[in-house]
Amino acid sequence: MNIPYYNLKRINDTVNDEVEKRIKQVIEDCDFILGKQVKEFEEEFAKFTGVKHCIGVDNGLDALHIILEALDLPKDSEVIVPSNTFIATALAVSYAGLKLVLVEPDEESMLINPNRIEEKITDKTRVIMPVHLYGTSCEMDDIMEISEKYHLYVIEDNAQAHGCVYKGKMTGSFGIASATSFYPGKNIGAYGDAGAITTDNDELAMKIRMLINYGSGEKYHHEYKGFNARMDEIQAAVLNVKIKYLLDWNEQRKKNVNFYFSHVHNEKIRMPINKEGAVWHIFPVRVDLDKRDDFMNYLENNGITSLIHYPIAIAEQKAYADELNPEDYQIASLLSHQVVSLPIYPFMKTEELQYICNVLNNWK
Ligand SMILES: *Cc1c(COP(=O)(O)O)cnc(C)c1O
Numbered sequence: 001m002n003i004p005y006y007n008l009k010r011i012n013d014t015v016n017d018e019v020e021k022r023i024k025q026v027i028e029d030c031d032f033i034l035g036k037q038v039k040e041f042e043e044e045f046a047k048f049t050g051v052k053h054c055i056g057v058d059n060g061l062d063a064l065h066i067i068l069e070a071l072d073l074p075k076d077s078e079v080i081v082p083s084n085t086f087i088a089t090a091l092a093v094s095y096a097g098l099k100l101v102l103v104e105p106d107e108e109s110m111l112i113n114p115n116r117i118e119e120k121i122t123d124k125t126r127v128i129m130p131v132h133l134y135g136t137s138c139e140m141d142d143i144m145e146i147s148e149k150y151h152l153y154v155i156e157d158n159a160q161a162h163g164c165v166y167k168g169k170m171t172g173s174f175g176i177a178s179a180t181s182f183y184p185g186k187n188i189g190a191y192g193d194a195g196a197i198t199t200d201n202d203e204l205a206m207k208i209r210m211l212i213n214y215g216s217g218e219k220y221h222h223e224y225k226g227f228n229a230r231m232d233e234i235q236a237a238v239l240n241v242k243i244k245y246l247l248d249w250n251e252q253r254k255k256n257v258n259f260y261f262s263h264v265h266n267e268k269i270r271m272p273i274n275k276e277g278a279v280w281h282i283f284p285v286r287v288d289l290d291k292r293d294d295f296m297n298y299l300e301n302n303g304i305t306s307l308i309h310y311p312i313a314i315a316e317q318k319a320y321a322d323e324l325n326p327e328d329y330q331i332a333s334l335l336s337h338q339v340v341s342l343p344i345y346p347f348m349k350t351e352e353l354q355y356i357c358n359v360l361n362n363w364k
Contacts, residue, residue, distance in 0.1 A: 001355045002303040003343055006185055010347045011249070015241050019191070022237035034213070037236035042196070044243050048163070049172045051198045053205035056231025057212055060159045060181025063195040064092030066229055067155050067177045068127070070207045073098060077126040082112035083314060083332035085131040089157045090314050092129075092179075099124070102315060102324065104331040109273055110134070110284070110339075114142035121146075127153045132161035132171045134272070134309070135187065135253075135281035140166045140174050147175075155179065158198075162187045163250045165277035172198050177208075182235070187250060187281055188242045190235040252346035253280040256353060260285075260342065263357040268364075270338075282309050283344045289337035295363060296340060302359045307341045 012019075026037060038056045046054035057063045068079070079093045083102040093100045101120050106113040112130050128147055130138040138156075147154045154175030158164075162180060164171040172178040177199035182190040199205050207224070210217045215226025257280045261271060270286040287295045299306050313332035315324040326333065342356065 001352065003305065003348075003352050003356060005305040005307050005341070005343050006345050007343075007347065008184060008189070008345075011345065012191075014347070015245065018241040019238050022241060023234055026233050026237050032233045034230055035233045037233045037240055038231050041231070041236040041239050041243070044240065045196055046198060048170075048243065048246070049178075049198045050170045051173045051178075052200045052202070053198065055197045055199075055205060055208050055212065056236060057195045057197060058229045058231060059193040060157075060179060060183065060195040061088040061092055061095075062212075062227070062229040063179035063181070063197045064089060064129070064155070064157060065095045066208060066211050066227065067179055067197055067199075068092060068096035068098065069227075070204055070211055071127070071153060071176070073126050076124055078122060078124045079127040079129060080112075080117060080120055080125065081129045081314075082131050082133070083329040084110065084310070084335050085133060085157065085314070086159070086310060087314060087317065087319075088159070088181075089129055089131055090320070098127075100320075100323065101125070102329060102332075104329060105133075105335070107331055107334075109136070109275070110335055111136065111138045112143075114139050114146060117143070117146055121150050121152075125150065125152060127155055129155045129157055130175075131157040131159075132164055133282075134284055135161045135164055135279040136273070136275045137161065137164050137166035137171050137277060140169075140171075144174060159183075159186065159195075160281035161279055163246055164279045167277075173200070176201060177204060182239055187253070187279055188239060188246050190232075191238045192232065192235055194231050194235040194239060196231070249346040250279040252348075253344050254278070256280075256344040256348055257283050259350075259353045260344075260357065260360075263354070264360050266361050266363060269360060280344055282341045284309060284339040284341050286335075286338040287340060289334070292337065292340060298363055299340075299359065304343070304356055304359060306343075308336075308339060309341050311336055 156178040158172035159181035182194040212229040215224030
């Protein structure tokens with residue numbers, strides 16, 4: 001049996017008739033920039049997340065960056081980011097000209113460790129950016145408590161966690177604002193790049209709307225030196241169809257993950273925590289670091305494609321060699337050598353899951 005890591009075609013084929021109709025309408029109307037589709041999606045995604053405002057943007061990195069710009073922080077501000085996230089979270093801080101401060105994850109949950117956040121707080125710290133990595137929520141009670149104690153902003157990176165719930169509340173609704181991405185492979189993915197910012201703050205929402213549109217509220221009047229970071233109307237048309245299926249697709253991901261939890265019995269394969277409310281963008285198991293190549297080759301030889309999220313820790317990236325010391329981030333480094341992501345996409349067949357579990361159980 002051949003099982004790809006992700007079968008985007010199988011997912012998209014279920015909605016393409018509706019998507020084509022919507023895209024045709026955009027073409028028909030010649031309404032390409034900040035039109036009806038973007039407006040509709042913003043309303044739907046705000047409702048979905050349980051916040052007052054959603055502003056569609058061009059991608060997840062810009063969403064993170066523009067929130068930081070909108071907060072107008074002093075240039076020597078420090079921003080706390082987990083040491084084991086996707087590079088975009090860190091790049092947003094660098095892009096905004098602020099100082100990146102990495103905090104190690106909890107070894108078990110692989111999420112930013114609240115106990116270690118406090119150690120890194122200085123009089124320059126202004127923001128904590130928790131990342132709901134793999135579609136599992138960070139410990140938001142602890143993080144919000146720390147943010148209140150030290151008067152810090154919380155900006156959630158919700159790129160992997162559309163629909164994830166922490167103690168009855170959606171991720172993306174906790175901090176001053178939250179960024180997300182609709183990169184094609186995300187839980188809802190566009191047919192190209194797209195992202196969004198969610199917030200309950202009216203003033204910030206208004207400023208962000210201007211920042212993504214050349215810093216302008218009224219045409220040719222520019223209050224800020226803004227950007228062009230608008231969500232594309234055609235991508236919004238795709239997302240308006242897909243958002244209707246998001247809960248169902250998330251349920252399918254959870255079901256697939258639960259299948260692994262109940263069928264994989266191999267002491268050499270370490271499962272992640274089955275966290276309540278998770279939407280499982282990625283399902284990372286772990287094996288001994290010196291066995292990982294063997295494990296992945298074994299899967300590939302049995303027709304199963306697995307991936308690594310992420311193979312190189314931020315502090316080990318060349319791009320950050322001038323400001324970060326890899327030695328200081330041992331947990332991120334260890335995780336980067338242990339994790340292996342298994343297929344969990346919606347519309348996987350039970351035979352496919354059964355087959356993967358058999359292969360996993362036979363790995364010696
Ligand atoms: C995908 C992702 C981003 C970046 O989103 P893009 O739309 O690809 O720019 C940021 N943070 C995390 C955690 C992501 O997974």
